[in-house]
Amino acid sequence: MYNNFVMEIIRLEQVTKAYRKDFIALNEINLVIEKGEFVSIVGPSGAGKSTLLKLIYAEEAPTNGTVYFEGVPLDSISRRNLPFYRRKIGTVFQDSKLLPNKTVFENVAYALEMSGAPNEQIKEDVPQILAIVGLESKTDTFPSELSGGEQQKVAMARALVHKPKVILADEPTGNLDPTASLEILKLLLGINKLGATIILASHDKEIVDRARKRVIVLDGGRIVRDEANGKYKTV
Amino acid sequence: MFIALSRTFKEALSNFFRNGWLSVAAIFILVFSLYIVGLSYVIAMTSNGIIKTMQERMSVSVYFNSSVSEGEIMDIKAALGKYKEIKAVDYVSKEEALEEFKKENANVPTVMKALEEIGSNPLLSSLVIHANDPSQYEALSQVIANSDFKDKISRINYDKNKQTIDNLNNFIAQVKKMGLILGSIFVIIAILITFNTIRITIYVHKPEIEIKRLVGASNTFIKLPFIFEGMIYGLAASLIAMLFIFITVKFAGTYVAGEGFSNQLVGFYLGNFWMMLGLQASLGALLGVISSFIAIRKYLKI
Numbered sequence: 001m002y003n004n005f006v007m008e009i010i011r012l013e014q015v016t017k018a019y020r021k022d023f024i025a026l027n028e029i030n031l032v033i034e035k036g037e038f039v040s041i042v043g044p045s046g047a048g049k050s051t052l053l054k055l056i057y058a059e060e061a062p063t064n065g066t067v068y069f070e071g072v073p074l075d076s077i078s079r080r081n082l083p084f085y086r087r088k089i090g091t092v093f094q095d096s097k098l099l100p101n102k103t104v105f106e107n108v109a110y111a112l113e114m115s116g117a118p119n120e121q122i123k124e125d126v127p128q129i130l131a132i133v134g135l136e137s138k139t140d141t142f143p144s145e146l147s148g149g150e151q152q153k154v155a156m157a158r159a160l161v162h163k164p165k166v167i168l169a170d171e172p173t174g175n176l177d178p179t180a181s182l183e184i185l186k187l188l189l190g191i192n193k194l195g196a197t198i199i200l201a202s203h204d205k206e207i208v209d210r211a212r213k214r215v216i217v218l219d220g221g222r223i224v225r226d227e228a229n230g231k232y233k234t235v
Numbered sequence: 236m237f238i239a240l241s242r243t244f245k246e247a248l249s250n251f252f253r254n255g256w257l258s259v260a261a262i263f264i265l266v267f268s269l270y271i272v273g274l275s276y277v278i279a280m281t282s283n284g285i286i287k288t289m290q291e292r293m294s295v296s297v298y299f300n301s302s303v304s305e306g307e308i309m310d311i312k313a314a315l316g317k318y319k320e321i322k323a324v325d326y327v328s329k330e331e332a333l334e335e336f337k338k339e340n341a342n343v344p345t346v347m348k349a350l351e352e353i354g355s356n357p358l359l360s361s362l363v364i365h366a367n368d369p370s371q372y373e374a375l376s377q378v379i380a381n382s383d384f385k386d387k388i389s390r391i392n393y394d395k396n397k398q399t400i401d402n403l404n405n406f407i408a409q410v411k412k413m414g415l416i417l418g419s420i421f422v423i424i425a426i427l428i429t430f431n432t433i434r435i436t437i438y439v440h441k442p443e444i445e446i447k448r449l450v451g452a453s454n455t456f457i458k459l460p461f462i463f464e465g466m467i468y469g470l471a472a473s474l475i476a477m478l479f480i481f482i483t484v485k486f487a488g489t490y491v492a493g494e495g496f497s498n499q500l501v502g503f504y505l506g507n508f509w510m511m512l513g514l515q516a517s518l519g520a521l522l523g524v525i526s527s528f529i530a531i532r533k534y535l536k537i
Binding site for chain 1: 250253452
């Protein structure tokens, strides 16, 4: 048992999420994701992709079943300690969810500031991470002045800066053109190589096929396919 | 803890400037509230001061027959001094009364001439009585008119002052009642408006709050900037409100209530400037902080 916990990072056991009595978003999902994996979750709209991610970063609680992170059931984490849990996870969304009142630098720095990192570390880490995503020239720009691709890169930088164990990306390329989408995928693959676990929910066939990684297909709230070296195919 | 405080304060300061029109709107609503409360305060306190001086000037004079000796009058003065309703009794002798009369009529030649022709002092000695409460003059004059020394009294000038005293009593009662009612209404309106404005300001930031939660910021770290921002609103608004109050009492005061009253208002304002600024700033900051605190609780669901 213990060894399993060392390898696995996320486990869903018999997880069901119902929003109303008649709408079941996820139906008895069993899933194990291991450390360092790159998992693409695909499926038509309403298949339950976003719900699955929300359960993992504890934005929502399952109706039935348990989600484990590093062997710890999430429902055992108090509301007060939830922020500390979330800091282990980096999130990227379709709408990059940047703080509009803050510059690129401040947006990325925020993730470190709130966790109480010292100023010296912030001054050192933020420019470094902005260089990795290729935005070192946009440090003092506000999000509204950036292109969609650039905004998404800032969101990536923010998700990465506190070195999370898992990156959750919910349709990160949904609003982007193919070139920008590819850049985001390259970044995700690069981060994965450095050891972070990536969970990518996507509609984007091109991106999922290019990744050449594990693909989980959801449909109607159930896992209908799970292939180690999968392609984007909906049933 | 210190690092979180300094970071959230910095964030509040930067939000304050970057929010632009929203900050301006919130501040001006607060300015309006503080302005009304502050101006009511200045007017109330000044009116109170005027009423007090008027009350102090009020008195009832008891004139004695010219046959009554000074010694007898002093005995009566001592007796009156024992009444707890009476604040002070002053003796005005014939000579003093004449001096006063001459001073008052120095510019009226006919009066002065008539006085010369009479030759002797036609005025009477009197006791000037000040009551503790202006509403007691009527009862006091009744008591004196029916006292055992009533035969020595030439006249009591209460009747002459009765109208003035009654009017003043009425006025004081009305001002107190109106001031209390209007003041409370204004304060309540001010608090409601401020609360609503800050609520709207925070509502506008609702998506930001959600993003911050998602990124893993603790509730305290999300809340503090808003609370500091509310405090900054309050402080900025108190300064502006003080400026507006000064302009009002100085210029509008002269126009509406005449120069005399306006000068009294300005005098009170300047004399109590720091105390008022302190009160306004604390009230503003308190309003800002409490409104922020309540509004943010709603959206963070703690």
